[in-house]
Amino acid sequence: MTASPASAPGPGSLTVEVIGIERPADGIRQLRLAAPDRRPLPSFVPGSSILVTVPPEHPDEVEVVRAYTLIGPAFEPDAYAIAVREIGAGSRRIHRLTVGRSLTVSLPRSGFAPVLAAPEHLLIAGGIGVTPILAHARWHHETGGRITALHVHQPGRDAYRDDLRMLTAGRVTHLVGRGGVVEELERLIGEADPAAHLYTCGPDGLVRTVEEVAERLGVTADRVHSELFTTPERPSEPFTVDLRNSGRSIEVAADQSLLEALEAAGVDVDSQCRRGVCGRCCIPVSGGSIDHRDLYLSARERAAGTEMMPCVSRALGPALEVAL
Numbered sequence: 001m002t003a004s005p006a007s008a009p010g011p012g013s014l015t016v017e018v019i020g021i022e023r024p025a026d027g028i029r030q031l032r033l034a035a036p037d038r039r040p041l042p043s044f045v046p047g048s049s050i051l052v053t054v055p056p057e058h059p060d061e062v063e064v065v066r067a068y069t070l071i072g073p074a075f076e077p078d079a080y081a082i083a084v085r086e087i088g089a090g091s092r093r094i095h096r097l098t099v100g101r102s103l104t105v106s107l108p109r110s111g112f113a114p115v116l117a118a119p120e121h122l123l124i125a126g127g128i129g130v131t132p133i134l135a136h137a138r139w140h141h142e143t144g145g146r147i148t149a150l151h152v153h154q155p156g157r158d159a160y161r162d163d164l165r166m167l168t169a170g171r172v173t174h175l176v177g178r179g180g181v182v183e184e185l186e187r188l189i190g191e192a193d194p195a196a197h198l199y200t201c202g203p204d205g206l207v208r209t210v211e212e213v214a215e216r217l218g219v220t221a222d223r224v225h226s227e228l229f230t231t232p233e234r235p236s237e238p239f240t241v242d243l244r245n246s247g248r249s250i251e252v253a254a255d256q257s258l259l260e261a262l263e264a265a266g267v268d269v270d271s272q273c274r275r276g277v278c279g280r281c282c283i284p285v286s287g288g289s290i291d292h293r294d295l296y297l298s299a300r301e302r303a304a305g306t307e308m309m310p311c312v313s314r315a316l317g318p319a320l321e322v323a324l
């Protein structure tokens with residue numbers, strides 16, 4: 001008999017406990033998070049992520065919210081496994097967590113799922129962007145899907161090398177640095193089934209390269225699935241936001257987020273992470289094009305162009321209309 005999944009303490013969230021910490025590579029901690037009563041956690045789709053909320057350690061600190069991909073087994077897992085690279089104060093605080101520490105995490109959210117009907121899957125990871133690729137590879141390993149993987153990483157940063165080799169039955173290439181990436185992509189796509197799907201997760205530059213090579217080789221956009229690992233850093237221009245419901249117009253300066261501009265104008269927008277990962281500040285968009293810079297919305301949601309995260313995302317052009 002299967003135990004019922006652990007219950008959530010509040011809508012959309014779970015209380016978990018750190019039950020294991022490993023170091024799969026320099027600068028990376030893998031945490032295993034289980035329900036306090038050790039019931040199975042909710043199942044998830046490969047490529048799903050959770051938001052981890054770490055309470056402050058001192059009175060002058062604020063809570064930290066970060067999104068991490070689940071890398072372990074997906075069906076009624078005994079624990080969620082996440083890999084955390086140390087980049088900045090937030091991840092450093094997560095690195096300081098010890099076994100037994102209690103945390104709040106969101107329920108898994110999928111925005112990077114495998115397409116079941118695809119005859120073959122090319123999995124392309126950059127750096128720690130290997131984590132959702134690992135979850136995909138594990139799922140295909142268990143279900144018999146045909147996969148080939150490419151991991152582009154810095155010297156000594158080949159976390160999960162042995163796992164990838166095992167899960168892909170050796171069909172994995174490692175490249176140290178970006179040299180040769182385009183040629184390797186051309187080879188992989190050229191040798192793959194014409195209906196294969198591509199999945200890429202990593203920094204902005206690598207993801208854009210994969211998308212450009214795929215488009216040049218005739219891979220249709222619906223067969224390319226991308227997930228950014230870090231928010232893209234692009235120059236920001238000022239723009240005007242029109243509030244449809246109130247008829248007001250607000251100027252957003254180049255060095256100001258839309259969320260900051262709305263708050264300064266007295267418009268109440270809920271927020272939490274203020275860095276594009278939690279989804280809390282999401283607002284409806286009724287006109288104009290969006291420069292999506294968040295890590296929360298799925299490719300499908302971005303393409304719809306009807307919602308945005310004003311803490312990081314901006315207008316693609318001189319003006320935007322939001323339904324506020």
Ligand code: FES
Pocket residue numbers: 270271272273274275276277278279280281282294296309310311312
């Ligand atoms: S406040 Fe978290 S996505 Fe904007």
